Amino acid sequence: MSELTPMMRQYLEIKADHPDSILFFRLGDFYEMFLDDAVKASRILDITLTSRNKNSDGADVPLCGVPYHSANPYIAKLIEAGEKVAICEQVEDPKSVKGIVRREVVRVVTPGLVVDADCLSPKENNYILSFATSGEAWGVAYLDLSTGEFRLTELEGSSGACAEAACVSPREILVPAVFRENGSLASLSSVTGERIVTFVDDWVYDADYAGRVFRNQFGVESPDALGCEGFPAGVLAAAAVLHYLEETQKGKAAHVSTITPYKTREFLVLDETARRNLELTATMSEGKRRGSLLGLMDRTVTAMGGRKLKQWINYPLISLSHIKERQDAVEELLPAGLRGEIVGQLTGVYDLERLNGRISLASASAKDLVALRESLQRIPSLLDVLTSMSCALVRSLVDGIDPLTDLVDLIGRGIVENPPFSLRDGGIIADGYHAELDDLRSISREGKGYIARLEAKERERTGITSLKIRYNKVFGYYIEVTRANLAGIPSDYIRKQTLANAERYITPELKEYEEKVLGAEERITELEYALFQEMRVTVAAQSERIARTADRLATLDVLASLAELAHERGYNRPVVDEGDAIAITDGRHPVIEAMSLGERFVPNDVLLDGSENQLLMITGPNMAGKSTFMRQVALIVLMSQMGSFVPAGEARIGVVDRIFTRVGAADNLARGQSTFMVEMTEAAQILREATSRSLVVLDEIGRGTSTFDGVSIAWAVAEYLHDRPDHAARTLFATHYHELTELAVTRGRIKNFNIAVREWNDQIIFLRKIVPGGASHSYGIQVARLAGLPLTVIERAREILQNLEKGEFSAEGIPRIAGSRKNAAPKHSPQLSLFGGEGDRVVERLKELNLSVMTPLEALNVLDELKRMV
Numbered sequence: 071m072s073e074l075t076p077m078m079r080q081y082l083e084i085k086a087d088h089p090d091s092i093l094f095f096r097l098g099d100f101y102e103m104f105l106d107d108a109v110k111a112s113r114i115l116d117i118t119l120t121s122r123n124k125n126s127d128g129a130d131v132p133l134c135g136v137p138y139h140s141a142n143p144y145i146a147k148l149i150e151a152g153e154k155v156a157i158c159e160q161v162e163d164p165k166s167v168k169g170i171v172r173r174e175v176v177r178v179v180t181p182g183l184v185v186d187a188d189c190l191s192p193k194e195n196n197y198i199l200s201f202a203t204s205g206e207a208w209g210v211a212y213l214d215l216s217t218g219e220f221r222l223t224e225l226e227g228s229s230g231a232c233a234e235a236a237c238v239s240p241r242e243i244l245v246p247a248v249f250r251e252n253g254s255l256a257s258l259s260s261v262t263g264e265r266i267v268t269f270v271d272d273w274v275y276d277a278d279y280a281g282r283v284f285r286n287q288f289g290v291e292s293p294d295a296l297g298c299e300g301f302p303a304g305v306l307a308a309a310a311v312l313h314y315l316e317e318t319q320k321g322k323a324a325h326v327s328t329i330t331p332y333k334t335r336e337f338l339v340l341d342e343t344a345r346r347n348l349e350l351t352a353t354m355s356e357g358k359r360r361g362s363l364l365g366l367m368d369r370t371v372t373a374m375g376g377r378k379l380k381q382w383i384n385y386p387l388i389s390l391s392h393i394k395e396r397q398d399a400v401e402e403l404l405p406a407g408l409r410g411e412i413v414g415q416l417t418g419v420y421d422l423e424r425l426n427g428r429i430s431l432a433s434a435s436a437k438d439l440v441a442l443r444e445s446l447q448r449i450p451s452l453l454d455v456l457t458s459m460s461c462a463l464v465r466s467l468v469d470g471i472d473p474l475t476d477l478v479d480l481i482g483r484g485i486v487e488n489p490p491f492s493l494r495d496g497g498i499i500a501d502g503y504h505a506e507l508d509d510l511r512s513i514s515r516e517g518k519g520y521i522a523r524l525e526a527k528e529r530e531r532t533g534i535t536s537l538k539i540r541y542n543k544v545f546g547y548y549i550e551v552t553r554a555n556l557a558g559i560p561s562d563y564i565r566k567q568t569l570a571n572a573e574r575y576i577t578p579e580l581k582e583y584e585e586k587v588l589g590a591e592e593r594i595t596e597l598e599y600a601l602f603q604e605m606r607v608t609v610a611a612q613s614e615r616i617a618r619t620a621d622r623l624a625t626l627d628v629l630a631s632l633a634e635l636a637h638e639r640g641y642n643r644p645v646v647d648e649g650d651a652i653a654i655t656d657g658r659h660p661v662i663e664a665m666s667l668g669e670r671f672v673p674n675d676v677l678l679d680g681s682e683n684q685l686l687m688i689t690g691p692n693m694a695g696k697s698t699f700m701r702q703v704a705l706i707v708l709m710s711q712m713g714s715f716v717p718a719g720e721a722r723i724g725v726v727d728r729i730f731t732r733v734g735a736a737d738n739l740a741r742g743q744s745t746f747m748v749e750m751t752e753a754a755q756i757l758r759e760a761t762s763r764s765l766v767v768l769d770e771i772g773r774g775t776s777t778f779d780g781v782s783i784a785w786a787v788a789e790y791l792h793d794r795p796d797h798a799a800r801t802l803f804a805t806h807y808h809e810l811t812e813l814a815v816t817r818g819r820i821k822n823f824n825i826a827v828r829e830w831n832d833q834i835i836f837l838r839k840i841v842p843g844g845a846s847h848s849y850g851i852q853v854a855r856l857a858g859l860p861l862t863v864i865e866r867a868r869e870i871l872q873n874l875e876k877g878e879f880s881a882e883g884i885p886r887i888a889g890s891r892k893n894a895a896p897k898h899s900p901q902l903s904l905f906g907g908e909g910d911r912v913v914e915r916l917k918e919l920n921l922s923v924m925t926p927l928e929a930l931n932v933l934d935e936l937k938r939m940v
């Protein structure tokens with residue numbers, strides 16, 4: 071170290087505290103990166119790698135850098151690549167220090183803690199999630215720093231914690247360091263797999279320490295004051311987030327002003343499988359929002375509303391009163407006129423939650439403050455419209471919406487209409503806001519006028535009409551005279567610089583004014599920056615009020631979005647009650663119905679209940695619409711419990727505690743499980759956990775193995791679901807095994823249904839209508855033909871099917887399945903022969919006998935002969 075330059079020594083000392091971040095080391099107008107950081111960053115950012123003064127051992131020091139005023143896109147790119155960036159600033163004015171300036175890391179940007187708009191999608195939250203354990207309980211806490219939303223919960227076992235984490239879908243995960251050694255990390259692999267994992271020192275997970283960080287951040291006596299009693303593991307997980315926040319943000323996250331504990335059982339539980347299978351927020355094949363339920367439902371006009379709608383889909387309610395409150399609000403918002411006025415105001419509201427975050431973290435620009443003001447200015451007219459509404463939910467929203475007129479006024483007075491992006495070049499603060507600033511501005515303006523007058527005066531005095539007063543950074547103001555006019559130069563001009571065809575001069579008078587003007591300008595930019603920062607702090611102090619208002623506006627936006635959807639797509643209000651029935655008339659699949667597939671969507675009815683219609687066994691040809699039908703029932707239930715209207719003529723939903731699905735084949739090779747294994751694991755979970763309040767959707771259970779095994783498993787599963795009266799979950803069971811329709815004969819609560827098709831000239835026409843009774847055929851071959859399988863294959867399949875249906879053996883004892891009219895029968899195969907050797911002769915002898923002419927004695931003799939032969 072001693073042989074290094076002082077600056078390099080400072081660099082290495084700071085870097086030692088941030089080994090896993092790329093260190094942005096501020097040097098003048100640049101952030102420089104050195105050594106390994108430089109090599110890595112130059113590759114990711116595609117910028118030139120250079121080198122700098124050699125090390126003591128003669129090796130080059132790799133170096134690259136980015137301009138400080140345009141650093142954000144570079145930081146965004148590094149974060150996108152999964153890196154962390156530590157921003158190290160000069161914390162002293164270089165002009166006032168001799169030697170090296172002091173530098174400190176002021177902020178660490180990590181993927182889970184980004185707040186810069188460039189790195190975020192407006193309608194998606196960006197969460198950092200933390201796991202902790204306390205005894206048997208697993209705590210999960212997650213924070214979106216950009217909005218300040220912070221929640222915690224507690225679950226049994228790592229699988230529950232994983233399921234919750236998968237739903238949250240965080241960008242970064244905090245894990246106790248000890249998880250690496252005690253095997254817990256491996257049990258989280260399904261969520262940690264492709265995400266950035268940061269290990270936190272084990273001492274952080276301590277109840278006393280947690281109490282301390284809660285006190286610091288939230289100003290409460292203990293976590294219990296925020297309703298966190300009964301969540302010891304959740305509190306530890308949250309404390310780890312706060313600890314990490316302090317380390318990276320250096321105490322600037324005041325907008326993280328509270329935390330909300332919740333129990334997953336307070337919501338309709340959807341595990342990762344159900345969420346994926348039902349394509350709630352992303353499509354199964356491509357993971358896109360478009361084509362998912364969220365993509366269909368989202369009519370929100372603010373980013374905050376978009377994020378909240380996603381949460382409502384992920385956490386449908388089970389409280390009947392809360393569901394009804396939302397429904398009442400949607401109903402009241404149905405008339406297009408009222409809704410139009412509300413949406414019209416909301417459209418002008420920017421992302422208040424993220425503005426609030428940036429303001430608190432001192433990264434907001436003047437444009438952000440203007441956006442805040444413009445958004446808040448919408449509130450009075452919005453409240454005017456809302457006062458005419460009577461439903462309880464909107465009334466309570468109105469009570470929480472704060473027009474924040476103090477801030478509107480402050481920003482309106484203080485900041486110009488259209489400020490620049492940069493905070494360092496002035497032009498931000500409005501005239502009349504601050505007396506000293508106004509004075510400096512008039513000096514600067516007058517000074518400039520004086521220089522213009524001086525130019526005119528000097529032209530007149532010298533008679534040189536082309537004489538100009540100019541300005542550059544090196545010389546300040548100077549007088550420029552072209553070579554041809556040098557003869558007329560007065561003696562008091564002091565020559566400063568000679569150019570090819572001109573000379574540059576200064577005069578004492580010019581310099582005197584220059585000092586005044588430039589001094590004023592420098593002071594103006596400094597003062598404007600200070601005034602802006604002061605205002606940002608004043609606004610930040612109101613972050614709780616802003617957050618509360620933002621949350622209410624987001625809710626209003628979601629309600630209006632649900633109403634818009636109901637209006638546009640002709641949805642109706644479902645009745646959600648405590649009964650056990652799920653009765654839907656003319657139900658449609660919301661997403662498929664909305665895609666124009668060239669075929670009108672055929673509505674269907676369903677009745678599920680705890681008595682005679684507990685398990686519907688649904689058969690029908692491939693492609694008939696079995697999966698669509700079952701998913702539409704699940705989606706209608708879910709939408710009902712979100713408080714939404716539903717795509718059905720009528721719907722009565724006996725509230726559901728959990729939706730289970732086992733749909734289609736999903737390999738999980740990454741987790742080392744085969745398709746069949748995944749299928750059985752999911753089925754096992756359903757049988758273990760479904761209650762009589764649950765809705766179970768099973769699509770072709772058992773299809774991942776041989777037919778006999780598959781039928782047997784499917785049969786036993788259906789029986790089990792039926793036979794546990796206390797846990798008789800309402801079940802939709804689609805299968806291609808027609809044998810299963812026989813269960814309805816012996817099991818009172820199982821009913822058969824099939825999806826009707828009609829055959830016509832060897833073609834199959836899908837009627838898409840669900841009707842009582844079992845299906846007679848699979849029509850698999852017809853569907854295969856529709857799919858374009860070669861005709862010879864189709865013909866051959868048909869032949870084999872006929873043979874199978876006859877269920878006979880050939881003369882050789884070969885199953886007729888393989889027989890063919892065109893192809894010769896395969897050669898006699900010993901394994902397939904019934905008896906082999908002697909046995910064949912016994913068969914031949916038996917065939918020769920003519921029983922109608924034999925006497926009993928002859929028969930007895932032949933029997934004796936046959937007995938001896940074998």
Ligand SMILES: Nc1ncnc2c1ncn2[C@@H]1O[C@H](COP(=O)(O)OP(=O)(O)OP(=O)(O)O)[C@@H](O)[C@H]1O
Pocket residue numbers: 662667669670671672673690691692693694695696697698699838
């Ligand atoms: N009620 C309906 N009205 C109109 N079209 C429908 C309807 N139901 C399904 N479809 C169309 O039929 C297609 C096939 O439906 P689905 O996948 O549900 O069939 P399936 O019976 O589950 O088939 P398989 O047994 O092969 O899995 C859907 O993609 C959709 O385009």
